Amino acid sequence: GDSDRLWLYLVMPFMSATVGWLTNVLALKMTFYPVEFIGIKLWQPKNQPLGLFGWQGILPAKAAVMASKSVKLLTQELDVNAVFSNINPDEFAQQMGPGILVMMDEIVRKVARRHLPLGMWDKIPEDVQIEIIIKTVDDAPSILSKVLMKVKDNIEDVLDLEHMVVTAMVANKQLMIDIFIAVGTKEIIFIERSGFVLGFLFGIIQAVIWYFYQENEWIVFYVGGFIVGFATNWIALKIIFLPIGEYNICGFKIQGLFLKRQDEVSRVFAQQNASKVLTPTAFWNAILTGPNKDNFNDLLEKSISSFLDKMLGHLETSVNRYFGKTEYQNVKDDIAQQIIAALPAHVHHSYNYMEKALDLETNLREKMQALTKAKFERVLHPVFEEDELKLIIVGAVLGFLVGVFQNAVMFV
Structure with a gap:
């Protein structure tokens, strides 16, 4: 009788x-x-x-697409030229000091042995060699300062930001997952917990239906399970991102949960x-090895050539006569x-300074907080949006x- 099934109604x-x-x-x-495909x-x-x-x-499978969307948001809101304008070329060169000494010592010796007559460099007294090296070390910061000034003025020509971010995300899918989980951690917890609450409410409805329709209880469980799985996912995803604007209904402010947390x-x-x-590590890797590295190399070569010509001044004619115009250009x-x-082995000396000067965390935070709700919604929603139906069907x-399983357990 119904009394015998009371516990089933209560537990449902x-x-x-x-x-x-x-x-x-x-x-x-x-x-x-x-993170990677599992199966055959x-x-x-x-x-x-x-x-x-x-x-x-879903996210790692679409790593390149998701990363591209993320970087478009970054580049639209973050003025790369303005951010890099915060770098002081002279300060950068000063921070590179420890690396300059080692770098120029190696370069002077290599270039001298390669372009001076055979054995000539090694015949120069050691103290004179050191004096020449010290002179180049003293002048090197000016070279680096001029190079960085050019980099600042042409940052979009030497740095492909989209390629840098997408490459990093695709190579390290876990990194992208970690970022999205950190950003949406409260929404993820809400989806999990709301499943329990909404499931409980649907369970009450399911129990009532079963009370009046007991002939084919398997339909109640099979269809009920399908509806609960479908509805809890669908409702949770909608509550997170909708409505985008804030609405006041009967004294209650209604807005998507994610959008309420814009500042956080x-x-x-x-x-x-x-x-x-x-x-800074990623920026320099992208500049030195990315798709626009030839632009940087060309910029560096022109800056060094111009600097050497200026440094030699009136001696340039004599140097040209000694080496020959072609060989001087080769030098x-x-x-x-x-x-x-x-540079790759020594540029790390500038990282701490660059991090402080760029202050990307503050720049990005302020830009994000100033976004309209419609734009801000695009920060996390794309992760779920394209495959929202898949998630709901799953x-x-x-x-x-x-x-x-529930039907089998309850009616064994």
Whole structure:
């Protein structure tokens, strides 16, 4: 009788709550993990998580697409020219001091042995060699200062920011996952917990339906599990991002949960990107080895050539006569190439200064906090948006499977 089934009616909301919680948790896990495809990979469409036969997390599967969207937001709101204008070339050169001594010592000796008559450099007394090296060390900061001035003025020609960020994210998918989880941690917790609450409410409805419709209880559990899995995911995702604007309804302020946290999210987003992606190390690697490295090398060669001509002054004619015009140009090109080759090993001396001067965390945080709600919504929503239906269907299928299990357990 009904009294014998009372415990089943009472436990049903809790089981439904468990279904709602479990499907939401699993759907979230499947959004971010596994980082690489797991299964028998016979075929996997580009930028798609599902393949034959296996699964890759939605975010890592779309790493290049997601990173490109993220960097577009960064470049639209962050004025790269304005940020790099904060670097003082003279201060930069001063910070490079410890590296300059080692670098110029190696370069002077190499260039001298290569372009002076055979054995001539080694016949020069050691103290004279050191004096020549010290002279170049004294002049080197001026060269670096002029080079950096050119870099500042032409930063978009020597630094491909989008390529830098996308390459980093694709090479290290876990890095991108960590950033999005840090930014959306409260929303992720909400999705998990809301699954339990919404599942409980649906469970009450499910119990009432079952009370009046007991002939085919499997329909209640199978269909109920499907609906709970579908609805809890759908409602949670909508509550997070909608409405974009703030509405006052019966004294209650209604707005997407993520949008309410704009100040806090901006702070976390800026901190994560400034410390893990937009670092001095990454900038210099991109400038020295990225797709625009030839532009930087050309800029460096011209700066060094111009500087040497100016430094030699009236002696330039005599030097040209001694080396020959072609060989003199070869000397200048060689010096430039040696500096290009040596910079990666010594540029780390400038990192601390660059980090303070660029102050990207503050710049990015302030720009993010000033975004309109519509633009700010694009920070996190793209992670879920393109595959929102997939996430909801995953939740529905998982809910159905749990419903099958639930029915089997309760009516063994």
